[in-house]
Amino acid sequence: MADLNVLFQPVGQYCHREVVTCSPDDPLVEAVSVMRRHNISSLVVCRDGRPMGMISDRDLRNKVVAQGLDPKQLTIADIMHTPLITIGEQEFLFEALHRISRNGIHRLVVLGSQGGLAGIITDSDILRLQGNSPQRLVRTIEEARSVDSLRRLHQRVQGLVLHLIGTGVRVQELVRLIAHLNDQVLVRLIDLLLEEQYADLAGRFAFLVLGSEGRGEQTLTTDQDNALVYADDLTPAEQQRIIEFSETLIQAIIAIGIPPCSGGIMANNPLWRHSLKEWKGVMDGWFAVPTPENILKVGMITDLRALRGNLSLEQAMKDHIAGRLKGNEAYLGHLTSNVLRFAVPLGWFGRIRTEAGEDREGRLDLKKAGIFAITEGVKILAISEGGQVNGTVPRIERLAEIGVLERREADDLIATYHTLVYFRLRTQVEAIREGRTPDNRIALARLNRMEKGRLRTALEGVRSFQGLLQRRFRLGQIL
Structure with missing residues (x-):
């Protein structure tokens, strides 16, 4: 188990401290000699002790x-690449691996x-630390050559979380x-399809993930929420190829073990697959008429993130x-x-109200009870200020x-949000270990008095945040 935890150690414990540097004003031939x-194979370019770029064999x-x-x-300044992708020495090795993978580089x-x-x-430094590890799993995913192997790797992601x-x-x-490993599985799947069948579509579209996946906040129960945007200048033949690709991709995602969205929010659905110009028109229609259905769609699309x-095209949609x-x-x-419709389930004297029904007795839906209010409410506040940052925290x-x-x-x-997510993830792990289908419901009978106190405090925090939203947008009494 200690091996698994290496990924969550600070970068500073494992990085190379002796770094050969140069100045941006140094002659290039001198740098090559060094x-x-x-x-x-590389030098870090510094000015006054602060890194500002890098020069490598590839640059030469x-x-x-x-x-x-x-x-x-x-001089060095003529060919160095900048800005640098960096990481703080107190950040985790996992974050280092994520940045290396996402940016297609080999060092930070x-x-x-x-x-x-x-x-x-x-x-290589990270991968040498252990064999049976999250980083080794990332490398294995990157080397996968079939849908079947990706299906097995997707199952391993769940197993790893159960251990951790x-x-x-x-x-x-x-x-x-969880979000990063799931991203890697889907990215590898898309790359395989492009390599084997759809190389002609490279650079002509963006595959978008939405909702919690778009925010990078998945837990162990999830279905598909995705969409596709393609360039405006595609020919009719290329558009037909996009349709074929989206259908093949979604079927492959299902084969991996990620179920389809019950509401049809998937890239193979024509309602969620458009050119950039068409997408702008579709979204304008949603913005013009705030029906419950359109509000739901806006809530999904405002968390979009291009996975591949x-x-x-992603940036144009965000703008x-x-x-x-x-x-x-x-x-x-x-x-x-819409956020305030979900009343916090707290009764008199802070009593937590659970759901009714044969299969829900004594249970609390954590998403409806507070997670949704926080993720959506925070997003609304961010949008109102013109922000395009992804992720709740x-x-x-x-x-x-x-x-x-x-x-x-x-x-x-932040503390309230993390508490609710912790309880949701824990109850999902318990369900998997017991052979049940995981969901968002927690059984209060399984919590001790201290845990119930933590949950009650978190729900009070949700109620306080809803009050802030109500005052900010000058809404009537809804809570």
């Missing part, structure tokens, strides 16, 4: 040799608490790990959404009213930075 003398090949330039006439510059150079860590849940790893890190494909909703107090008020932090939330309010809200 690299040869030390037998290294692509920017000098391939261009036929004279290295004697160049590690920063100290004051922003100065502290070291370097590579993907009782080891003291913080719930927020577990949720990020042309990122400019369009922000332009339509920033300052649109009327529509934001409708969205908020990053949005809360941003709202605190710009003064929408006081620091104390933000800290309380």
